[in-house]
Amino acid sequence: MIRFDEVSKVYRGTARPALNGVSLEILSGEFVFLVGASGSGKSTFLRLVLKEEKPSAGAIHVLGQDLGRISSRKVPYFRRNLGVVFQDFRLLPNKTVFDNVAFTLQVIGKSKGFIHEAVPDALQTVGLDGKAQRFPHELSGGEQQRVAIARAVVNKPAIMLADEPTGNLDPETSAGIMALLERINANGTTVIMATHDAGIVDRLQRRVIEVIGGRIVRDERGGGYKTQANPVVSQGFGMAPSASPYPAPASTGGPS
Numbered sequence: 069m070i071r072f073d074e075v076s077k078v079y080r081g082t083a084r085p086a087l088n089g090v091s092l093e094i095l096s097g098e099f100v101f102l103v104g105a106s107g108s109g110k111s112t113f114l115r116l117v118l119k120e121e122k123p124s125a126g127a128i129h130v131l132g133q134d135l136g137r138i139s140s141r142k143v144p145y146f147r148r149n150l151g152v153v154f155q156d157f158r159l160l161p162n163k164t165v166f167d168n169v170a171f172t173l174q175v176i177g178k179s180k181g182f183i184h185e186a187v188p189d190a191l192q193t194v195g196l197d198g199k200a201q202r203f204p205h206e207l208s209g210g211e212q213q214r215v216a217i218a219r220a221v222v223n224k225p226a227i228m229l230a231d232e233p234t235g236n237l238d239p240e241t242s243a244g245i246m247a248l249l250e251r252i253n254a255n256g257t258t259v260i261m262a263t264h265d266a267g268i269v270d271r272l273q274r275r276v277i278e279v280i281g282g283r284i285v286r287d288e289r290g291g292g293y294k295t296q297a298n299p300v301v302s303q304g305f306g307m308a309p310s311a312s313p314y315p316a317p318a319s320t321g322g323p324s
């Protein structure tokens with residue numbers, strides 16, 4: 069589903085690689101946590117999967133496609149398979165909940181009939197069916213994140229990328245968001261989530277990939293946030309050998 073072969077990324081004007089010789093494979097239906105200190109390379113990994121950035125070396129395959137061979141013109145089509153959620157929600161502040169979710173579908177040319185079925189479905193999935201006509205500033209942070217998740221799943225993506233989706237939320241609200249992501253995963257969507265939330269990672273006991281200084285230092289199934297004394301390292305693949313259609317951040321008033 070997602071394969072990195074010896075992928076490195078050095079941003080222009082920087083000396084130290086943001087990712088350094090990363091090889092891994094993520095299978096269809098997995099739920100994967102990406103953990104590691106600030107600046108370790110988690111967002112870079114997600115941006116490479118989205119083809120928002122190009123690797124400086126190595127090859128990336130997503131859903132059977134070699135990203136190096138997808139032309140810029142075809143990138144929007146490729147991204148239709150991916151749903152993305154960010155820490156700061158990134159909703160359009162002047163559009164209603166319904167229109168925020170519908171916008172994704174309008175951009176890709178879906179019919180009005182399709183939109184009027186798919187959007188209420190997605191809002192029901194995230195538990196916001198009564199709030200379609202609200203504006204983002206009329207919602208709590210947790211509700212805003214649910215809108216962002218509805219927008220990410222409305223086109224039924226194969227993969228969901230979540231970059232610290234609970235980073236702005238209190239623990240109880242975060243638990244609700246995690247229950248939602250688990251349900252989306254149980255319905256077949258592969259979920260990859262970058263997080264600093266040790267409590268969530270420890271509780272869910274999913275695959276954990278830990279990155280330090282751009283290298284994978286741990287790839288553990290059923291792992292916690294911190295390395296255990298005797299980690300059960302993932303069998304087979306994963307361990308490195310050596311080791312937006314979305315608007316800019318909007319000030320929609322989410323809690324900090």
Ligand SMILES: Nc1ncnc2c1ncn2[C@@H]1O[C@H](COP(=O)(O)OP(=O)(O)OP(=O)(O)O)[C@@H](O)[C@H]1O
Pocket residue numbers: 079080082085086104105106107108109110111112113262
């Ligand atoms: N556009 C960019 N240009 C130059 N350097 C960048 C760029 N984006 C990220 N970096 C650098 O690449 C490294 C990895 O950053 P990245 O954002 O991937 O880390 P992260 O693990 O997601 O951090 P955080 O947990 O704070 O979000 C950092 O040293 C960062 O400064």
